[in-house]
Amino acid sequence: GENVEQHPSTLSVQEGDSAVIKCTYSDSASNYFPWYKQELGKRPQLIIDIRSNVGEKKDQRIAVTLNKTAKHFSLHITETQPEDSAVYFCAASQSNNNDMRFGAGTRLTVKP
Amino acid sequence: KAGVTQTPRYLIKTRGQQVTLSCSPISGHRSVSWYQQTPGQGLQFLFEYFSETQRNKGNFPGRFSGRQFSNSRSEMNVSTLELGDSALYLCASSRRASNEKLFFGSGTQLSVL
16 A cells, blocks of 8 residues: 655744655555644644646745655645644545555744 | 534543544535544544545544535444544535535544543
């Protein structure tokens, strides 16, 4: 089955700086890669996703890049703000297979 | 539109007991997935149901089981509870047959003493 590794496990940045979280996956058949944000005590929420036929996707300050050959994808957050502080999870799956596998999460802290 | 609803919010059980957790998906969503969340382990996939059929199952022992009803509501059962089963159990629903764009519930926090 799919195995997703996520790095780093914790990340601390200064407000206004950029943050990058990286994930690798093992199953070359995976074609759907979402990112979820979980604030303390709250439920995970989808913030951005990308399919394998796209190399990059942006949504305001958030972007995701995908390298299918290397089987890794990354989340980029620019101009970080304190409200970006949360745990971020990457995931991978085949879009026709509901077996979604998540990374272990990255705790991002944005210092004001 | 109501979100994904999980009940109960908290549960305290002792070893050897069994427990049933409930999940009501967003109206119109037919896929329900269950995840176990523990500190440092992230979200571990338990199983997924669509139209009352279990389509995928994660690497959990047979003590973990589930089902889905015709109204898409789902239940998860854990028998013979162990201390290591203490975790936050999250369910997520999706409108499509695929698991894209999951909407999570607030979870059930299970403590096994």
